[in-house]
Amino acid sequence: MLTGENIVQSVAGLLNWVYSQLGISALAGFINPIISSVVMFGFISVFVMFLVWMERKVSAHMQSRIGPNRVGPFGLLQTVADAIKLTTKEDVKPVNRDKIPYYIAPIIAFVATFMGMVVIPFDKGMVVQDLNVGILYIIAITGFTVIAILTAGWSSNNKFALLGGFRSAAQIISYEVPLVLSVVPIIMITGTLSLTGIVEYQEKAGYWFIFPQIVAFLIFITSATAEANRAPFDIPEAESELIGGFHTEYSGVKFAMFFLGEYIAVVVSSAVAVTLFLGGWLPVAFLGFLHLPGFIWFMIKLVSVIYVVMAFRWTFPRLRVDQLMDFGWKVLIPFSILNILVTAAVWLFLYGKGAQ
Amino acid sequence: MTDLLLSQVKVGGESQFGTDEYVVNLGPQHPATHGVLRLIVKLDGETVKETMPVLGYLHRSIEKICENRTYPQCITYTDRIDYVSAMSVNLAFALATEKLMNIEAPARAQWLRMIFVELQRLASHLLWMGAFAGDIGALTPFLYGLRERERILDLFEMTCGQRLTYNYIRIGGVMIDILPEFVPKCRAFLDYFEPKVDEYEDLLTYNPIFLERTKGVGIIAPEVGINAGVCGPSLRGSGIACDVRKQQPYLYYDQMKFNECIETAGDCWSRYKVRMNEMRESVSIIRQCLERLEPGSFEAKMPPVLKAPVGSEIYSRIESSRGEMGVYLVGDGTAKPWKSKYRCASFSNLYVLDQLTKGWKVADIMAVLGSLDMIVPEVDR
Numbered sequence: 200m201l202t203g204e205n206i207v208q209s210v211a212g213l214l215n216w217v218y219s220q221l222g223i224s225a226l227a228g229f230i231n232p233i234i235s236s237v238v239m240f241g242f243i244s245v246f247v248m249f250l251v252w253m254e255r256k257v258s259a260h261m262q263s264r265i266g267p268n269r270v271g272p273f274g275l276l277q278t279v280a281d282a283i284k285l286t287t288k289e290d291v292k293p294v295n296r297d298k299i300p301y302y303i304a305p306i307i308a309f310v311a312t313f314m315g316m317v318v319i320p321f322d323k324g325m326v327v328q329d330l331n332v333g334i335l336y337i338i339a340i341t342g343f344t345v346i347a348i349l350t351a352g353w354s355s356n357n358k359f360a361l362l363g364g365f366r367s368a369a370q371i372i373s374y375e376v377p378l379v380l381s382v383v384p385i386i387m388i389t390g391t392l393s394l395t396g397i398v399e400y401q402e403k404a405g406y407w408f409i410f411p412q413i414v415a416f417l418i419f420i421t422s423a424t425a426e427a428n429r430a431p432f433d434i435p436e437a438e439s440e441l442i443g444g445f446h447t448e449y450s451g452v453k454f455a456m457f458f459l460g461e462y463i464a465v466v467v468s469s470a471v472a473v474t475l476f477l478g479g480w481l482p483v484a485f486l487g488f489l490h491l492p493g494f495i496w497f498m499i500k501l502v503s504v505i506y507v508v509m510a511f512r513w514t515f516p517r518l519r520v521d522q523l524m525d526f527g528w529k530v531l532i533p534f535s536i537l538n539i540l541v542t543a544a545v546w547l548f549l550y551g552k553g554a555q
Numbered sequence: 556m557t558d559l560l561l562s563q564v565k566v567g568g569e570s571q572f573g574t575d576e577y578v579v580n581l582g583p584q585h586p587a588t589h590g591v592l593r594l595i596v597k598l599d600g601e602t603v604k605e606t607m608p609v610l611g612y613l614h615r616s617i618e619k620i621c622e623n624r625t626y627p628q629c630i631t632y633t634d635r636i637d638y639v640s641a642m643s644v645n646l647a648f649a650l651a652t653e654k655l656m657n658i659e660a661p662a663r664a665q666w667l668r669m670i671f672v673e674l675q676r677l678a679s680h681l682l683w684m685g686a687f688a689g690d691i692g693a694l695t696p697f698l699y700g701l702r703e704r705e706r707i708l709d710l711f712e713m714t715c716g717q718r719l720t721y722n723y724i725r726i727g728g729v730m731i732d733i734l735p736e737f738v739p740k741c742r743a744f745l746d747y748f749e750p751k752v753d754e755y756e757d758l759l760t761y762n763p764i765f766l767e768r769t770k771g772v773g774i775i776a777p778e779v780g781i782n783a784g785v786c787g788p789s790l791r792g793s794g795i796a797c798d799v800r801k802q803q804p805y806l807y808y809d810q811m812k813f814n815e816c817i818e819t820a821g822d823c824w825s826r827y828k829v830r831m832n833e834m835r836e837s838v839s840i841i842r843q844c845l846e847r848l849e850p851g852s853f854e855a856k857m858p859p860v861l862k863a864p865v866g867s868e869i870y871s872r873i874e875s876s877r878g879e880m881g882v883y884l885v886g887d888g889t890a891k892p893w894k895s896k897y898r899c900a901s902f903s904n905l906y907v908l909d910q911l912t913k914g915w916k917v918a919d920i921m922a923v924l925g926s927l928d929m930i931v932p933e934v935d936r
Contacts, residue, residue: 262698358579362601362917430692431764440918442586516764517692519918520601 203322203494235327236317243316247462248278254509261513282455290451297354304351305449305456311343312460315467320395322480322493333394334386337471338379341426341464345371348445355448363444366434366520371426373527378422380535381415384542385475398479407478414538416476418531423468424508428461431515434523469504473497576604583612587690587921590931594920601916606909613935621895626652626861627726629895634720636897637933639682642675643875645724650805651871651882652726655863663851664728669806670844671723673837678707679876680830683928687827688759690925691768696758703751706744713737726861728854738845745838752834769823773911773923776821784903787878788829789927793821799874813840823926860890877901877928901933
């Protein structure tokens with residue numbers, strides 16, 4: 200049967216053969232990660248383009264419109280056309296910008312979020328680098344976006360951009376806390392930080408963590424939406440208040456990088472949600488007869504979670520900045536701490552000390 | 556560098572570093588100001604210290620132009636005063652001129668005027684609902700509002716050929732009679748539209764985030780509202796009965812059964828609720844009008860050149876979609892008004908903006924501005 204592991208192994212075999220033919224087998228450990236990163240980069244770029252199209256179609260459907268339908272079948276190539284437009288258009292720069300940070304900010308925004316994809320297991324063994332501290336790595340690396348946004352807001356030398364940057368700093372730092380706390384129960388139960396390990400635990404246990412950890416799942420999805428600056432938490436770029444927020448002064452490719460970064464952040468947080476709470480590459484129980492490969496299951500779950508996040512955006516009004524802080528500190532954090540305590544108590548009661 | 560920093564520290568003093576107000580210029584081009592209103596906002600972090608509207612970016616001196624045009628020509632200019640609710644302004648001017656010259660429009664024209672003005676109120680409130688929700692961050696209701704507005708505009712287009720600036724309500728009647736299929740189409744629209752209002756309410760009214768953003772925000776105290784000259788739905792949200800249709804009925808509003816929608820809290824949510832309820836009342840008024848529409852002439856017999864008597868003077872007011880719309884005219888015996896002055900609801904409603912936003916956050920400016928239903932050409936004229 201076609202599984203992610205088989206594919207990875209056959210590709211690795213092919214590469215090893217190529218290396219031996221070229222006589223560079225010694226460099227395999229150096230070249231392989233580069234190749235897998237490039238493959239991941241290509242995949243994520245295409246996937247994000249699909250997501251942008253999907254978002255426009257979802258919003259069009261919700262708003263009783265048609266959405267893009269001119270370029271390519273079902274308008275699928277609309278995003279490609281947009282990307283070409285963005286890359287070829289003039290790069291308008293504010294005169295009084297802070298030059299170096301202004302250039303670096305979109306790169307950080309894009310790279311930091313993309314790096315998160317590196318540890319996501321699409322299938323058993325189908326992962327760029329299975330770190331044993333995977334979940335910590337993702338939380339740390341996606342936290343970099345706040346630097347990018349703050350830098351962008353500051354260096355643009357625009358009052359709206361600065362307000363957006365400050366808002367973003369406050370928001371991302373506040374929502375990082377419940378995000379991490381909501382993951383803690385899973386780590387307590389599984390005893391591993393590796394994403395692959397967490398999925399394997401769910402396979403062995405026979406249930407997904409969304410069932411015992413529904414509270415953690417809701418907190419995670421909420422804070423992840425806030426982390427990705429998506430509505431109803433999109434106050435850093437609040438269109439009706441701050442025009443474009445931190446990316447008001449960015450155009451062309453630089454804007455495209457922020458835009459891609461936002462979507463990749465959605466992909467990363469949804470992928471983590473799928474891995475932690477929805478059983479990663481495991482098949483849906485009552486559809487097990489379908490015998491689909493693991494990575495197809497993963498993608499189905501991923502797109503479903505992303506659909507939910509998109510539906511949020513087109514349904515809810517935006518919170519105000521102080522209400523956003525209140526919600527994070529007074530609702531999400533107490534609940535996630537309570538969730539940790541309850542989980543610990545229940546697991547101690549059920550399995551006794553040192554249960555693994 | 557250290558010296559520079561230290562020099563800003565007062566020894567033992569309260570202020571350590573020189574702080575400055577953060578002055579942000581919202582507009583004239585800004586997504587939330589619905590046109591070219593400019594707001595100079597002084598901020599302390601996110602908190603608003605002062606909001607100062609700067610007017611005049613859409614000033615076209617319509618009042619002066621009208622003094623150099625004949626009375627029928629002025630109607631076209633009144634369209635441009637409030638392009639979202641052009642029928643109401645047409646009506647305001649037509650009624651004022653008719654009173655000035657003692658012209659009585661026939662009954663059919665009056666009924667048609669009522670139907671069209673109430674349809675216009677629906678269209679205007681729909682656009683307002685979408686824009687208000689958009690200001691708060693919900694983009695979807697805007698499309699729903701426009702979807703229904705489109706069908707109203709189709710009805711207008713069917714009758715007078717225009718979709719935005721109609722020039723339909725004329726002195727002494729209306730421009731042209733409705734087509735025979737107008738009445739069934741209008742009824743069909745009303746049947747389609749009535750449940751839609753409940754749908755919008757399902758989407759917004761008790762949405763927790765919407766409540767957070769609008770409940771208790773931008774409260775107009777009744778006495779503040781009256782002193783500042785706030786009118787229309789914005790004042791009715793503060794619990795004051797001020798609907799000109801009830802207080803000083805014009806056309807045949809005294810024969811209509813409808814409620815004056817009043818909420819008491821005076822916040823953004825109340826103003827929203829007043830307008831939503833008003834849509835339902837408008838539907839009921841249109842139904843009654845369609846019921847009583849009688850055949851007859853659609854325009855009065857009038858002299859070829861309309862002249863107001865020397866020294867005649869009139870202030871006539873109606874309830875437009877945004878509030879009280881007053882027209883003041885002075886005649887001097889010629890075919891042109893000696894003086895024309897429009898009293899527009901948006902302009903007087905804007906007075907309270909600074910009071911309502913002081914001490915609130917930046918995002919509340921948009922919520923309050925949206926809830927006042929301001930439109931820039933009415934402010935500047």
